[in-house]
Structure formats: structure tokens, C-alpha cells
Amino acid sequence: MTQRLHNVAEAGSPEARDLTSLLHPNTNLLAHERTGPMVMESARGVTVRDRHGREYIEAMGGLWCTSLGYGDEEVAEAAAASIRRMSYGHLFGSKSHEPAIALAEQLKAMVPVEDGRVFFGCSGSDANDTQIKLVRYYFNAIGKPAKKKFISRWKGYHGVTVASGSLTGLPPFHTHFDLPMEGVHHVGAPHYRRFAEEGESETAFVDRLGEELEQTILREGPDTVAAFIAEPVQGAGGVIVPPATYFARVQAILAKYEVLFIADEVITGFGRTGQPFGCDTFGIVPTTMSLAKALSSAYLPISAVVVPAWMVEPIVEASGDVGVFGHGFTYSGHPVCADVALKVLEIYERRNLFAHAASLAEGFQARLRSFEGHPIVAEARGVGLIGAIELEAEPANKLPFDPKVGIGAYCAKRCEAHGLIVRPLGDSLAFCPPLVITETELEQVFERFALALDDTLAHVRSEGLVAA
Numbered sequence: 144m145t146q147r148l149h150n151v152a153e154a155g156s157p158e159a160r161d162l163t164s165l166l167h168p169n170t171n172l173l174a175h176e177r178t179g180p181m182v183m184e185s186a187r188g189v190t191v192r193d194r195h196g197r198e199y200i201e202a203m204g205g206l207w208c209t210s211l212g213y214g215d216e217e218v219a220e221a222a223a224a225s226i227r228r229m230s231y232g233h234l235f236g237s238k239s240h241e242p243a244i245a246l247a248e249q250l251k252a253m254v255p256v257e258d259g260r261v262f263f264g265c266s267g268s269d270a271n272d273t274q275i276k277l278v279r280y281y282f283n284a285i286g287k288p289a290k291k292k293f294i295s296r297w298k299g300y301h302g303v304t305v306a307s308g309s310l311t312g313l314p315p316f317h318t319h320f321d322l323p324m325e326g327v328h329h330v331g332a333p334h335y336r337r338f339a340e341e342g343e344s345e346t347a348f349v350d351r352l353g354e355e356l357e358q359t360i361l362r363e364g365p366d367t368v369a370a371f372i373a374e375p376v377q378g379a380g381g382v383i384v385p386p387a388t389y390f391a392r393v394q395a396i397l398a399k400y401e402v403l404f405i406a407d408e409v410i411t412g413f414g415r416t417g418q419p420f421g422c423d424t425f426g427i428v429p430t431t432m433s434l435a436k437a438l439s440s441a442y443l444p445i446s447a448v449v450v451p452a453w454m455v456e457p458i459v460e461a462s463g464d465v466g467v468f469g470h471g472f473t474y475s476g477h478p479v480c481a482d483v484a485l486k487v488l489e490i491y492e493r494r495n496l497f498a499h500a501a502s503l504a505e506g507f508q509a510r511l512r513s514f515e516g517h518p519i520v521a522e523a524r525g526v527g528l529i530g531a532i533e534l535e536a537e538p539a540n541k542l543p544f545d546p547k548v549g550i551g552a553y554c555a556k557r558c559e560a561h562g563l564i565v566r567p568l569g570d571s572l573a574f575c576p577p578l579v580i581t582e583t584e585l586e587q588v589f590e591r592f593a594l595a596l597d598d599t600l601a602h603v604r605s606e607g608l609v610a611a
């Protein structure tokens with residue numbers, strides 16, 4: 144270990160201190176010991192700057208979250224004023240405060256959940272844990288204690304806690320963690336290009352996925368299946384946009400077997416897909432929703448679960464019998480986080496940012512797709528202001544690169560060399576720029592990406608990873 148550190152970082156530098164003090168989330172820890180960290184120092188608008196003064200356009204919005212861009216003075220002022228007014232308040236034992244009430248009202252008015260009640264948390268993961276707990280509580284309360292199983296999808300990402308990590312359908316989030324937990328079942332991802340069988344039409348592909356979902360419910364027993372959870376667009380799984388008829392098919396099956404629909408809008412919420420919510424874009428009528436990330440544009444951590452009143456009523460009754468509704472975090476509805484979220488939502492509205500993002504979407508999607516035809520680009524996909532470009536060794540034959548080569552990670556590094564941050568998800572490069580980005584900045588994103596892509600092509604050719 145010491146030897147490895149020696150190679151990458153000067154003693155006493157932030158890089159060396161990182162290596163001896165931090166355990167990084169979602170990182171190849173072994174590779175990290177060899178390469179060291181990229182230490183960031185400041186950020187403004189859509190640009191972040193590392194400690195050496197190099198600037199990058201943050202085309203991933205951090206982790207799909209900095210929709211308002213960085214360093215907004217109004218948000219900073221709102222946070223400071225909130226801290227001065229009441230730096231902490233909680234919602235336990237009937238305590239309440241104006242910021243949490245106002246934010247709950249605002250969310251209720253925005254989301255497509257009828258007469259919602261809002262439960263606040265700190266992260267997308269805890270929001271989805273709360274979803275599981277509320278669904279369990281609800282079915283126990285209405286006398287259906289067997290209805291406890293959850294169906295999620297491969298390639299879905301719903302967080303990393305024991306429960307939300309179980310819903311996640313990506314193997315690295317299960318391996319060595321002994322997940323998924325019992326009672327969580329995964330069905331196929333709606334990625335047509337990747338998972339369609341030879342010669343299968345998109346309609347037949349959707350039919351097959353529908354059949355798989357229905358058979359899973361029947362196999363487990365409809366009386367035991369409580370809820371289905373889905374991101375309208377699977378984000379961390381590779382920005383997978385489902386075929387247009389997919390969610391209608393899914394919803395018809397769920398309705399038939401009285402299975403609830405949990406919409407995980409942690410990425411797709413707040414204007415990302417060209418409409419206020421992914422549910423609007425894909426015609427989803429969710430039972431409940433999880434929100435986080437752009438809710439506060441990541442200025443402070445806050446998440447929200449919105450549940451319809453008809454689910455809350457039996458929960459209220461049952462909690463009376465127990466003596467307390469035994470769920471909640473110290474920071475549920477933290478007033479400073481709530482005030483910041485309120486300010487962010489107000490700015491989205493005042494600056495018309497959902498409409499701005501929607502107006503950029505067509506050009507953004509066209510530009511992404513302009514890379515199709517490049518020798519190692521397999522597919523460009525996306526909706527609104529989210530997208531991905533997937534690399535393959537032989538796109539015409541759907542032949543991927545050997546995953547061990549890490550070509551996506553290589554391309555992302557080349558992007559950094561050209562002043563651009565995107566995120567490698569396997570060999571897909573994800574784009575999720577702040578909604579405030581301008582047309583000119585978007586063009587810079589793609590100019591820089593084009594350079595990185597050509598570097599990557601030169602690399603794979605020189606390494607003999609593709610036919611010359």
C-alpha cells in the first residue's frame with residue numbers, strides 16, 4: 144500500500160492524504176490506489192475546477208443532480224438566512240416548521256400523485272427504503288400481510304442501502320454485500336438494442352418483457368407481490384430509454400394484479416426529460432414517487448417520498464395502535480435543506496428552466512445521435528437533457544469491448560483531458576448537464592467529446608482492440 148501511494152502522490156499532498164484517509168464510494172478501490180484522486184476545488188455555473196486550476200464543463204451535473212448549476216448566489220443567501228433563522232428543527236413527535244410544510248405543499252402541487260403526503264429524507268437511497276417500509280406498513284395495516292414482495296428491473300438503480308441496494312439491479316451493488324435481500328425480484332431491462340432477440344420487433348420485445356413481468360407476478364403469487372419500482376429512464380444502468388409502449392404495457396399488468404407502482408424520479412424529476420417529471424414524459428400514473436437530487440439541485444441533501452392519502456390513512460390508523468409511527472430521520476425535513484429546495488424550485492420556475500431544458504432537448508439529442516456512424520459508437524440514446532453514447536468494438540455486429548479493458552473509463556479520462564466531465568457506465572458515456580446550460584456550452588461539450596472519442600479510437604486501434 145505504502146509503495147503504491149508513493150508512486151501516485153507527493154507526501155502531504157491532498158492526493159496522498161486522500162489515499163490514507165478516505166474510503167471512496169462507488170470507486171474501483173484498487174485502481175484508485177494506483178491512480179489517486181482527482182481533487183476538485185471550486186465550481187461556478189456549469190464549470191468545475193480542480194486544484195491545479197484546470198477547468199471542466201460538468202456535463203454530468205455532478206451525479207445527475209446539479210440542475211441549477213454551481214454557486215448560485217440566491218441559493219447561498221437563502222441557506223445563510225435559513226441557518227440564521229433556525230439552523231435545525233425536526234418533525235418527530237408532532238413538531239413542525241414552516242420550511243417543511245411549505246416544501247411539502249409545493250411538491251404536492253407539482254407531482255402526479257393524487258392528494259399526496261410527503262415524507263422527507265436525505266438521499267435517494269433512504270427515500271426508496273422509506274418506500275419499502277411504507278408499502279409494508281400499508282399492506283399490514285389493511286390486513287394483507289402476505290403482500291410484501293417487490294419487483295424491480297435489471298439495470299435499475301435505486302440506491303445502496305440494504306433495501307434500496309436490493310432493488311438496484313446491477314451486480315456490483317449486490318456482490319459481497321449478500322444482496323439482494325429476500326422478497327426482491329428482478330425482471331428484464333427495456334433496452335431494445337441490447338436485449339432484443341435476433342429479428343425481434345420493438346413491439347414483440349415489449350410483449351416479451353410484459354410476459355416476463357406477468358409470469359413473475361403469477362409465479363410469486365399476486366397476493367404476495369406488493370409493488371413494482373422503476374425509473375422512467377434507467378440512469379446509472381446506462382441511460383436506458385424504454386420503447387414508447389413499454390410503460391403502458393407494464394401498468395396494465397400491475398393494475399390487473401393490484402401491484403403498486405413506485406416511480407423512482409430521483410434522476411428524472413424536475414425537468415430532466417423535457418417535462419416536469421419522467422412520469423409525464425412516459426405516461427406513467429404512479430402510486431408513489433421518490434424525489435431527490437434536482438429537488439435541491441444538490442446544494443444540500445434532501446429527498447422526498449410522495450404517497451397518496453388513501454395509503455396514508457390506514458398507516459395513520461395502525462400507528463395509533465402501535466403508539467408511534469416508528470420511522471423517520473433526525474434530518475427528515477431539515478429546515479435549511481427545505482428552505483434551499485424551496486429556493487431552487489422557485490428559481491426553476493422564475494427562470495423558466497424546465498422550458499429552457501425542453502427547448503435545448505431537440506438539439507442535444509440530435510447532436511448525441513450525430514455520433515452514430517463513428518467506428519466505435521454503437522448507440523446514442525436519451526430523452527430531454529439526459530443521454531448516453533455507447534461504445535463497442537464492432538457496432539455492426541454488436542460486439543462489445545472486453546469489459547476488463549475499461550474503454551468507457553478510458554474515453555471519460557480523455558474527455559477530462561479535453562476539459563469535459565462525463566460519466567462512464569460500463570462502456571456507455573453518460574451526459575446529464577445542468578438545466579441552465581446554454582446552447583453554446585452544449586456545443587463545447589460535444590466538440591470536446593468528439594476529440595476524446597477520436598483519441599479513444601486511435602487508442603483502440605493502436606492496441607489492436609478493433610480491426611484497423
Ligand SMILES: Cc1ncc(COP(=O)(O)O)c(C=O)c1O
Nearest residue numbers: 266267268300301302374409410
Ligand atoms: C434513480 C436513482 N434512485 C436512487 C438513487 C440513490 O440516491 P442517493 O445516492 O442519493 O442515495 C440514485 C442515485 O444516483 C438514482 O439515480
